[in-house]
Amino acid sequence: MNAAMVLGFMRESGGPVNVGELMELTGLTRATVIAICEDLVDRGWVRELENGRSTAAYVKGRPARRFAFDAQAAFVLGIDIGNRRMTAVLADMAGTVISRIAVPFQVLNAPAQERADLLRAITDDALAKAGVAPERILAVSLGVAAPVSRDGEVLTAQEFWGTFDVRKALSEWHGWNVLIENDANLAALAERWRGTAEGIDDLVVVLAGDRLGSGVLESGRLLHGNNGAFGELGYLYQLEGVGDPMGMAYWAHHWGREVLDSGATTRLREVCNGDPDQLTAEAIFAAAADNDTAAIEIVNRLSLRMARVIGSFSTILNPEIVVLAGGVAAPANAVIPIIQKHLPTFTSTPPKVKASTLGDSIVSIGAVRHALNYVEERALTLRPRSMPDPSEAVVPDDIKETA
Known part of the structure; x- marks a missing residue:
């Protein structure tokens, strides 16, 4: 101790x-x-x-x-297995990023072997880029878009979730200690460590891009539930005024296309260069800032919808802060004042709402924190691989005989 x-x-x-x-x-x-x-x-x-x-001078005493x-005695890897990209971050024991590799990748329907091969390739690329030998990695944390139990088991109730159970493929690669955790949970760890909610113990982080997911910290403790499904937002199908767990990016695009299809006069046609497929939430928020009537209406609808979502879980969880993260985090500042205005309608304990500043690195940063937690808790039993373990030392024959 x-x-x-x-x-x-x-x-x-x-x-x-x-x-x-x-x-x-x-x-x-x-x-x-x-x-x-x-x-x-x-x-x-x-x-x-x-x-x-x-x-140069005499000083009395010893x-x-x-x-x-020694922050570089060993290293950890944090990996975000996203729906559209896989990212590996190599960090030292102070959490300083040494190298980062990001590769576009469509996880949905990808063969398991292809996913495993890419996972191994980007980890080796991250090591090679930093000149770090594989044996110096003490822990690897994988962030996945699936519920994960507190014991690190992926919930496979849905077939899609089961496709993320890739821990074995990596642990067999170099014999590493491989952890696996839900991506929204890792986002919560990242925000409390280095984000807008630094040091906050009662926190909800909502990944609000294409689909909503949340990670919850209560008294500084990450909550998992019985099977790891704590923070899953499937109940939104039953929530009046919401109806599904689709995210802000999804509904901004969907409502934006409706406006374009209606033939209304709007700058949205201009910001997407006439191609509705290129209409993004960020472009819609920018048009709203320029007083485009149709864009303002979409922003108001998104804000009201998110206020209902945040109000529903705030009534139960009572967080101090809710952080909106993911691909819509940067433009989310446009909706936060409106969300904050509506919140008292949906909960008697409205939290502060903030936008993440960690960008698309949030899950990989959380994965680094997760891996560091593992090593720090076991530092006196784990040894930096560059150091010899006395129990494995080769004892000369003459000493063996003497012993």
Whole structure:
């Protein structure tokens, strides 16, 4: 417990700490602190630094020994297996991104072998780009668009969900510790770690692009439910004024096409260059900002719809903040004031609503955080692969015989 506390303090400090500081933190004796630090050096997690004292002048007393957490002792991989793209992010133990590979990919109906081959290819590309050997990866986290239990099992009640159960394909590739988690849950971890909801314990993140999905943190704890389906929004089929779990991007495009098909006078025809298939939520929000009447009406309809959605789960979950994330996050600022205005109509506990600033990296960032959590919780049993494990050391025959 003392070693874990010392290692955690050194990791969070982000810089060198001396023995005196560690003594003050832990209440341990100098000898014990030094013994722990030396053990952590042997394990490969910590480096001892020069004391930094100038040799030009005499200073009474022993120089303080200084140690620092080695953020590049090992690495983790965070992977987003999205519906249209697969992204792999390699990060060190401080969460600093070392390399990132993104490849367009249509998951729907893709053969399992093709999906596994691409997954292996992008992980190896991410390692090669950073010059990191596979054995230095201590954990890999996969983000998937399917419910995942707290034990890391994909719920296969729907055939589409089952297509995301690809953990085995990667764990057999390099013998890695491979975790799997729902993409919206990872988005929630990302927002609390480095997003607009940094440090917030009661939080809902809604991936609001083509289809709605949510990740929920309660008292800082990620909620899964019995089979991992906590946060699934299928109940929206029964919610009056909503009717389905399709997202803001889907309905913006759908309603925009209706306007174009009606022959109404609108800038929407101009912003999509006359091609309705190219009409995006972002273009509609931009037209609304230019006072286009049809675009403003679509924005108002989207806002009212999302207020009903947010109000429904806010009544049950009572989050402090709801973050709108995914492909519509950037333009979502246009609808947030209207959503906030409508919310008291649908819930007596309206949360703050914000737009994510993490862009399309949100799931891969959350996957990195997920992998880091795994390693940090097991740091005293996991060893950076570049360090020899004493239990696996080769003992010379003469010592074996003596023993």
